[in-house]
Amino acid sequence: MHNNNKELTLSAPLSGPVLTLAKVPDPVFASGAMGDGIAIDPLNDTLHAPCAGVVVHVARTGHAITLRADNGAELLLHLGLDTVELQGEGFSMLVKEGARVSNGQPLLRYDLDRVAQQCKSLVSLMILTNSQDFQARPITLKSVKVGEPLLHIIRRQASGAQAEADLSGETFVGHIRIAHRGGLHARPAALIRQTAQGFKSKSQLHFAGKSAICDSLIGLMGLAVGEQDEVQVSCQGTDAEAALQALLIALSTALAEAPHAVAPAPVTRHNRTAEAGVLHGVCAAAGLVSGPLFRLNAISLPMDAGSHDPAQQLHALDTALTAVRSEIGSTLAQAKKHKHIDEEAIFAAHLALLEDPALLDAANASIDRGMAATHAWSQSIDQQCEVLAQLGSPLLAERANDLRDLKQRVLRALLGETWHYDVPAGAIVAAHELTPSDLLQLSQQGVAGLCMAEGGATSHVAILARGKGLPCMVALGSTLLDQQQGQAVVLDADSGRLELLPTAERLSQVRQAQLDHQQRRAEQQTQAHHPALTLDGLHIEVAANVASSAEAADALAHGADGVGLLRTEFLFVDRNTAPDEEEQRSAYQAVLDAMGEKSVIIRTIDVGGDKQLDYLPLPIEANPVLGLRGIRLAQVRPEILDQQLRALLHVSPLSRCRILLPMITEVEELLHIRQRLDALCSELGVSERPQLGVMIEVPAAALLAEQLAEHADFLSIGTNDLSQYTLAMDRDHAGLASRVDAMHPALLRLIAQTCAGAALHKRWVGVCGALASDPLATPVLIGLGVSELSVSPVQVGEIKDRVRHLDVAECRRISQSLLKLSSAAAVRHACHQQWPLS
Template structure:
């Protein structure tokens, strides 16, 4: 760009939605100290071991403090990221490799950290799954913390970024993103970073507009240039003309006005223009989610994710522990319907107390109900807790990763036996997640065993297109708004027209697709708590056509 007044538009991938404007602040590096290997004598090895142990202990304390802060200020679920970082820093095999690097090559602890962590990062980057690749960011984050601790560096590179700026940087690590929570900035622009990365999750929870995959960002943008950031579409305009600023600011005003209007009407039922009332529920996994959802007008909880109660446990939680966790999480929804999804975990997310066999393709392996059928005591404990909860809450049970009718028949049989044992009647209603084409096309065979069906459109898309949603190499095949997905939903509705149908995947939270969902017979949508008001407004502007029949 030769003329600083010249307008330039770059297009990237929306990571965290929102509209913002401000002056660009270029941050060319967030890396820790870059050094050449520092030799040490044979007699200095033990000293370097001690320095490494002290630095590890120091960052462990920092990471646990950061996890506590994230839990209080941002989101309970995301605090686990820094708990995982703390476990990484103290991993015995990693510690042994670091000590071996120091002893065998007679280099400083800082040099060993640089070498060994880079080696581990490369291992993750060479893996196919995007989840594994994103782990390299976590390793890099821990490495920088450890190297800075060894070098005595305490000032973060982002400590002096200007108030209200648009930060332009190559990539963000999780701790960088959390650091921004205490800095008032307008938006973030990235050259690299996936939608599923931890940094992306933090940005969304913080409501920080963010665009990634902006080509040649740091060499194209100029420091101090004014930028209009449309993270809803993934477009950033540098050096905008006055007319472009006016149009953008009008868009901001319209969006704020629309949301304020929707928020005012959040408690009103969502009824279509042709008189059909649609239930809008919320996807939750913690107490704060449920509170926010109820304040935003959700009719209940459409998807309660139980995984948080299991991840990181050395021993499986018992009935009382699960019951207390569910009571706490769902407290704000008492008196309203709550749908508890059974444990949806698999070989790609192992539990410490279950010995997993290596699977070449975890996405096609033991997930959800497949795992629970293999470990019936895990299923029984889970169902006992849900049944006890049903004494106090209007509970429904949702079975994940259903493929065969037997998948739900097993749960129904177990639920019936435990209900008789605990003297609980009536039993909670039972539903099946439709996440595979086989389940969608087997609706008639599933119907005798269930009271409702819920489409998980994220996984349904993954399996319909044979495209791992975490694999960036095939992301062009992953289209959850494709005709293919709507045809599967429509076929399900036509096969079981009396069956109540819902959608709890991300597709349910996108207003532009709600009319078509309703036309497929969907009468319940479950979305993120913050999206409830806007989804209800979108329903009010839509028509369903012929009403879908209800059962139960």
């Protein structure tokens, strides 16, 4: 046996055929919920120690034992499935808890025939219960004899971004009686651990004066909780109440077979204990940065020399006020239509404030004295805010916030394109919510990161932030806006944390991490122009998502293998008339030219619903994202798609142009467009047919992938929309932002089904949604059968580097087990364990 601080070779504890965990006929073991490991179908009657170590736990019923090896690896040796129900009959334990054992020493004997007849299966397991610290690599999957080498155990590299338990928020406590036959043994303990890992909070089980954190399988089993024993569960953190309810349900679900299972007890509330100086939010664009916090609440105005023409300035202010009233009026109409009572009240108040004589009279008086409209308006608002602040009423302070919001809106209307924020380079910007135009300007001003009180992780702002490589967090809550201007903070978007009181040591550590990251990015960029080949030689295409020829040129410079998604909406929005065929052809040709010899996937126009065009009046819809959008618009206005297809058929060479159809839900839609494309080819005398692909962004399309693949040349998965449609959660909803996660097992199952359906017709599948840009997801997507990833241009080098460190066979094996997990959090946790991010 080889043993040092990093590596350990485990010998076979039993003789017999070796199975991977995925083949174990038990969902808890097979899913990897307990940890990584191996199984043996035993042919002998004695379990031996796989290495030297200490016995840290012995099951009361004699069917399982846990060893701690000298290097710290903890190994659960579990003989048979459901053997806890034999209550020790047929088992003879040969060692005691706390004993030191040598490699190969007999640990327990059992009556082979008797146990085999009475239990579900004799398949026995060797599980690495602290898989977060160690990795198990099988040496053989053939039959083994006791003592033969079976597994390599390797210590994982410590990851700097390990998620910590979240200790802000309240403590919640509940009680439940354990009714599962055999008490809290390995299987229910694993379910409890898996449930707890789906939350940020710290969860503990308390019994007979002892406590165990729910993260520790050994700790939970070590409590020796028996059938009918009552335990206390406590959870502390921002999501503690939800964690407690989930744990109580998990405990009672595990007991479902018992007739006397009890309902979860009422939850009791304890004193709030906050994690000092940390705000928690949702990662919209990954990264770790530090810098001064800069609250974005004022457009900076230059000095005003005065002596302006009052008539001119009054006209400018009137025009701006009319524009803002119109904007607010349409927002108010939408709020009324959707019965959003709170929004309606806010915007009705804003409209009333815009008519407020105190504001208007003060601004007009300043303009009469020769002041610029911008400064007059700004000054009149500031004076009103000061008056309200002095009254000391929280309600009136809220009204001051509304006034500041109106100040911004009217100033923007007055300044047009010339407005800008005065933000220092290297700052971390805090705002209620940013618009895409805000983000583009801030990016040019060299800010280090962005954080918002509201917003969603797949919003357009989030997509832009990822594209610019700007760390960004959303849904941090209104406390963000109360922070002191200029204080040094750490934005750890990877872990969803904004640290408000970092020590000098922490700031230094973050700066070093930033330097390391920049160096790693530079190294990745030197290799970015080479193909992305996995360790076992599979080529994964890493393309880029772009919206213009300039972005395409940027993508090529970053090493992209092509354009995986050209969003053509950039040609249609922010204008009064539709682009004609020649303007479209010229724009598409420019993108093709910018990409050299590489292929370009061009998505047909995806507007409608929530993306309205001034020159294309569509009915206001109760549920815009479920209405006329994507290919459905082409069914209502076929001339728009026809013109776009004609423009695409005129680009050269057509062999490098692939057409992608958004929002397809049935095969007939695809066949109709294919026939239309064939007819246009004939009409234009084009002999070459461009490849035609389908966006998989609606669950119906994923479920029909096999039928669609029969008629499409390729499939491209849009994970942003697929997430919101599958989970029935608006992807821009701040309150749900943390839950709209494409790593949800339901999404992964749809991706797996898409790849399986496409494979039957030998079609390739790509991913162009945000998940493709998430390095944690790279091994999962490859394991499920994706062969093309389309990412933000700045991430091409990073994702290619990630691909080069992966083994496809391992990705496939582990990805299948992830489909059985219960939540996105559980999937992400498993991925961090299996494929740590460097």
